[in-house]
Amino acid sequence: MENHPNSLKKGEFVVIEDEVDIGENVSIGHNTVILKGTVIGDNVNIGCNCVIGIQQGGNTRMRKSDEMGNKLIIKDNTYIGNIVSIYSGSIISKNVFVGDHASIRENVLVDSESVIGRGAIIELNTKIGKACTVQTLAYVTGDTTLEDHVFIGPCVSMSNDKYMGAEKYELKGPTIKENAKIGNNSSLLPNVVIGKDVIVGAGSVVTKNIQDGEKIAGVPANSMKK
Amino acid sequence: MENHPNSLKKGEFVVIEDEVDIGENVSIGHNTVILKGTVIGDNVNIGCNCVIGIQQGGNTRMRKSDEMGNKLIIKDNTYIGNIVSIYSGSIISKNVFVGDHASIRENVLVDSESVIGRGAIIELNTKIGKACTVQTLAYVTGDTTLEDHVFIGPCVSMSNDKYMGAEKYELKGPTIKENAKIGNNSSLLPNVVIGKDVIVGAGSVVTKNIQDGEKIAGVPANSMKK
Amino acid sequence: MENHPNSLKKGEFVVIEDEVDIGENVSIGHNTVILKGTVIGDNVNIGCNCVIGIQQGGNTRMRKSDEMGNKLIIKDNTYIGNIVSIYSGSIISKNVFVGDHASIRENVLVDSESVIGRGAIIELNTKIGKACTVQTLAYVTGDTTLEDHVFIGPCVSMSNDKYMGAEKYELKGPTIKENAKIGNNSSLLPNVVIGKDVIVGAGSVVTKNIQDGEKIAGVPANSMKK
Numbered sequence: 001m002e003n004h005p006n007s008l009k010k011g012e013f014v015v016i017e018d019e020v021d022i023g024e025n026v027s028i029g030h031n032t033v034i035l036k037g038t039v040i041g042d043n044v045n046i047g048c049n050c051v052i053g054i055q056q057g058g059n060t061r062m063r064k065s066d067e068m069g070n071k072l073i074i075k076d077n078t079y080i081g082n083i084v085s086i087y088s089g090s091i092i093s094k095n096v097f098v099g100d101h102a103s104i105r106e107n108v109l110v111d112s113e114s115v116i117g118r119g120a121i122i123e124l125n126t127k128i129g130k131a132c133t134v135q136t137l138a139y140v141t142g143d144t145t146l147e148d149h150v151f152i153g154p155c156v157s158m159s160n161d162k163y164m165g166a167e168k169y170e171l172k173g174p175t176i177k178e179n180a181k182i183g184n185n186s187s188l189l190p191n192v193v194i195g196k197d198v199i200v201g202a203g204s205v206v207t208k209n210i211q212d213g214e215k216i217a218g219v220p221a222n223s224m225k226k
Numbered sequence: 227m228e229n230h231p232n233s234l235k236k237g238e239f240v241v242i243e244d245e246v247d248i249g250e251n252v253s254i255g256h257n258t259v260i261l262k263g264t265v266i267g268d269n270v271n272i273g274c275n276c277v278i279g280i281q282q283g284g285n286t287r288m289r290k291s292d293e294m295g296n297k298l299i300i301k302d303n304t305y306i307g308n309i310v311s312i313y314s315g316s317i318i319s320k321n322v323f324v325g326d327h328a329s330i331r332e333n334v335l336v337d338s339e340s341v342i343g344r345g346a347i348i349e350l351n352t353k354i355g356k357a358c359t360v361q362t363l364a365y366v367t368g369d370t371t372l373e374d375h376v377f378i379g380p381c382v383s384m385s386n387d388k389y390m391g392a393e394k395y396e397l398k399g400p401t402i403k404e405n406a407k408i409g410n411n412s413s414l415l416p417n418v419v420i421g422k423d424v425i426v427g428a429g430s431v432v433t434k435n436i437q438d439g440e441k442i443a444g445v446p447a448n449s450m451k452k
Numbered sequence: 453m454e455n456h457p458n459s460l461k462k463g464e465f466v467v468i469e470d471e472v473d474i475g476e477n478v479s480i481g482h483n484t485v486i487l488k489g490t491v492i493g494d495n496v497n498i499g500c501n502c503v504i505g506i507q508q509g510g511n512t513r514m515r516k517s518d519e520m521g522n523k524l525i526i527k528d529n530t531y532i533g534n535i536v537s538i539y540s541g542s543i544i545s546k547n548v549f550v551g552d553h554a555s556i557r558e559n560v561l562v563d564s565e566s567v568i569g570r571g572a573i574i575e576l577n578t579k580i581g582k583a584c585t586v587q588t589l590a591y592v593t594g595d596t597t598l599e600d601h602v603f604i605g606p607c608v609s610m611s612n613d614k615y616m617g618a619e620k621y622e623l624k625g626p627t628i629k630e631n632a633k634i635g636n637n638s639s640l641l642p643n644v645v646i647g648k649d650v651i652v653g654a655g656s657v658v659t660k661n662i663q664d665g666e667k668i669a670g671v672p673a674n675s676m677k678k
Contacts, residue, residue, distance in 0.1 A: 011241070011259075012239075012241045013239045013241065013257070013464075013465045013483065015463065015464045015465065015482040015483065029259070029277075030241040030259045030277075031239065031241065031257050031259060031275070031465070031483050031501070033463075033481070033482045033483060033500045033501065035500075047277065047280070048259045048261075048277040048280075049257070049259065049275055049276075049277050049309075049483070049501055049535075050501075051481075051499065051500040051501050051534040051535060051552075054499070054500075054534060054552075081311075082277040082280060082311050083275075083277060083309060083311055083501075083535060085533075085534050085535055085552045085553065100277075100280075100311045100329050101311065101327065101329055101347075101553065103552050103553055103570055103571065118329055118347050119329065119345070119347055119571070121553075121570050121571055121588055121589060123588070133391055136347055136349070136365055136367075137347060137363070137365050137383075137589070139588055139589050139606050139607055141588075141606065151390045151391050151392075153385055153390060154365050154367065154383055154384070154385055155365055155381070155383035155413075155607070157589075157606055157607035157636045157637035157654075157655075158606070158636070159605055159606055159635070159636040159654060164603045164605060164633040164635070164651075165585055165603050165633070166603075166633065181390040181391070181392065183385070183390070183413075184383045184384070184385040184413055185383035185411070185413040185431075185637070187607075187635075187636055187637040187654045187655035189654055199390075201431075202383075202385060202413045202415055202431055202433075203383075203413035203430075203431035203445055204655075205637075205653075205654055205655035207654075218445060219445050219655055219670060219671050237467070237485075238465075238467045239465045239467065239483070255485070255503075256467040256485045256503075257465065257467065257483050257485060257501070273503065273506070274485045274487075274503040274506075275483070275485065275501055275502075275503050275535075307537075308503040308506060308537050309501075309503060309535060309537055326503075326506075326537045326555050327537065327553065327555055327573075344555055344573050345555065345571070345573055359617055362573055362575070362591055362593075363573060363589070363591050363609075377616045377617050377618075379611055379616060380591050380593065380609055380610070380611055381591055381607070381609035381639075407616040407617070407618065409611070409616070409639075410609045410610070410611040410639055411609035411637070411639040411657075425616070427657075428609075428611060428639045428641055428657055428659075429609075429639035429656075429657035429671055444671060445671050
C-alpha cells in the first residue's frame with residue numbers, strides 16, 4: 001500500500017510506482033508518471049502528463065552513463081512544468097524551474113535557482129551551475145559544463161563529437177565559464193572553452209576557445225571591434 | 227456532476243475539470259487534460275495526451291503577464307494535435323491548426339486560419355495575425371507581433387532581451403509585418419521591425435530594421451543584389 | 453475483448469484501441485495510447501505517455517499524403533522512448549531507437565538500426581536509410597531522402613518550399629547521400645543534393661548541390677581549403 005503524506009495533492013490518473021519518496025506539500029498534476037527510485041522534496045510542483053525518473057534504455061548504438069546512481073532527486077521548492085521528462089540518476093536542486101516539454105537525462109546536476117526553458121534538452125553527464133538560464137528550445141549536449149550564472153539563449157545548439165560518429169573519440173561538450181552569455185541560435189563546437197563574462201552574439205558559430213571578457217560574433221565567431 | 231453536450235466524443239482517461247465550457251461536436255483524445263477555465267467552441271478537435279488551459283506558475287525569476295484573463299478560449303473548427311500544451315489567458319481563433327508537441331503560453335492571440343507547426347513554441351504577450359504559418363520547431367519569443375499572412379520557416383529563432391538577463395530592460399520581441407517570409411533557421415534580434423513583403427533567406431541573422439519589400443540574407447543579413 | 457499475448461507488459465492507464473496487433477515480449481509504459489491500425493513486432497519497448505498510430509488530420513491548408521497506407525508498422529527489437537508521437541502509414545524497422553519527445557509523421561520509412569534523437573521531428577513522405585543518426589532536435593522536412601549511414605547533427609534544419617508558401621510548387625526536401633555528415637545547427641535549402649561522404653561544418657547554410665567527398669562550411673557554405 002502507498003504511504004504518501006496527507007499533504008500530497010495528486011491529480012487524476014497519476015501513477016506513482018513503488019520506492020518513491022515524497023516530501024510535504026507536493027503537487028502532482030493529472031496523468032503524470034513518477035517512476036521507481038524518485039525522491040521528491042518539500043513544496044515541489046510537478047505539472048500534468050510528465051514522466052519522472054526514467055531508467056536508461058536504448059539500443060547498442062546509444063551511449064550509457066557509468067557514473068549514474070539509480071535515483072532521481074528533486075529538491076525543495078522546485079517547479080516542474082507539463083509534459084516534461086527527467087531521467088533517474090540526476091539531481092535537480094532547490095528552487096529550480098523546468099519548463100513545459102523540457103527533457104533532462106541521467107547523470108545531470110541542475111544546481112539551485114537555475115531555469116531550464118520550455119522544450120530545452122539537457123543531455124547526460126552534464127553540470128548546470130547555480131542561477132543559470134537555459135532558454136527555450138536550447139540544446140545542451142552531453143559532457144558539458146556550465147558554471148554559475150551562465151545564460152544560454154533560445155535555440156542555442158552544441159555538439160560533443162568532432163568526428164560525427166565516424167571515429168572513436170572521447171565525447172566532450174563545451175565548458176562555459178561564470179557569467180558568460182550565449183546569444184540565440186548560436187552553435188558551439190565540441191570541447192570549446194568559453195571564458196568568464198564572454199558575450200557571444202546571436203547566430204554565431206564558435207569554433208575555438210574564447211578568453212575571459214571577449215565579445216564575439218559571426219561565422220566563424222571573431223572579436224567585435226567597436 | 228458534469229454537464230457536457232451529448233455530442234462530445236471523449237477518449238479514455240480524459241480529465242475535464244470544473245468550469246469548462248464545451249461546444250457541439252467536440253472530440254477530445256485519450257489521456258488529455260482540460261483544466262478549469264477553458265472554453266471550447268463547436269467542431270473543435272483535440273488530440274491525445276494534451277494539457278489545455280494551464281495556469282501560470284514558476285519561480286520568482288520567471289516573468290508574469292499582467293494582462294492575462296483567466297480563461298483559455300478555443301474557437302470553432304480549430305484542430306489541436308497530440309501532446310500539445312496551451313495556457314489559460316489566451317485566444318485560439320477559428321480554423322486554427324496547432325501541431326503535435328506545440329506549446330502556446332498566456333496572453334497570446336492566434337488569429338483565424340493560422341497554422342502553428344509541430345514543436346513550435348509561442349511565448350507570452352504575443353499576437354499572431356490571420357492566416358500566418360509558424361513552421362515546425364520555430365520559436366516565437368515573448369512580446370512579439372506577427373501581422374497577417376506572415377510565414378515563419380522551420381527552426382526560426384527570435385529573442386526579446388538584448389542584455390540577456392544582465393540589465394533591467396523592457397523585453398521586446400520582433401515586429402513582423404504583413405506577408406513577410408522568414409527563411410528556415412534564421413535568427414531575429416530583439417525589437418527588430420521587418421517590413422511588409424520582406425523575404426529573409428535561410429540561416430540569416432537579422433540585426434536591424436528591414437524596409438518593406440527588401441530581400442535579405444547572410445550573417446549579419448544584408449540586401450541581396452541580383 | 454482484447455486478445456493480446458500473455459507476454460505483454462502493460463503499464464497503468466494504457467489505451468490500446470481495436471485492430472492493434474502486438475508481438476511477443478512487448479512493453480508499453482504508463483499512460484501510452486496505441487491507436488487503431490498499429491502493428492507492433494516482438495521485443496518492442498514503448499515508453500510512457502506516447503501516442504502511437506495517429507491518423508492524419510488538420511485543416512485545409514495542411515498537406516496530405518496520398519500514398520500512405522492506413523497502418524503503422526513497428527518492427528522487432530525497436531525501442532521507443534517517452535512522450536513520442538508516431539503517425540499511421542509509416543514503417544519503423546528493426547532495431548531502431550526513437551528518443552523521448554520525438555515525432556514521426558505518415559508515409560515515412562525509418563530503416564533498421566537508425567537512431568531518431570530526442571525532440572527530433574521527421575515530416576511526411578520521407579525515407580531514412582539504414583544505420584542513420586538523426587540527432588537531438590534535428591528537423592527532417594517532408595519529401596526528404598537520407599541514404600544509409602547518414603549523420604544529421606543536433607538542431608540541423610531543412611526546408612522543402614523555396615517560395616515559402618507564396619507560389620504553387622512541388623515540395624521537395626534535400627537528398628543526402630550515403631555516409632554524409634551534417635554539422636550541428638546547419639540549414640539545408642530545398643531540393644539540394646548532398647553527395648556521398650560530404651562533411652558539412654556546424655552552422656553552415658547549404659544553398660546548392662555538393663559533390664561527393666567535399667568538405668564545406670560557412671554562410672553560404674563553400675569548400676574548406678586546407
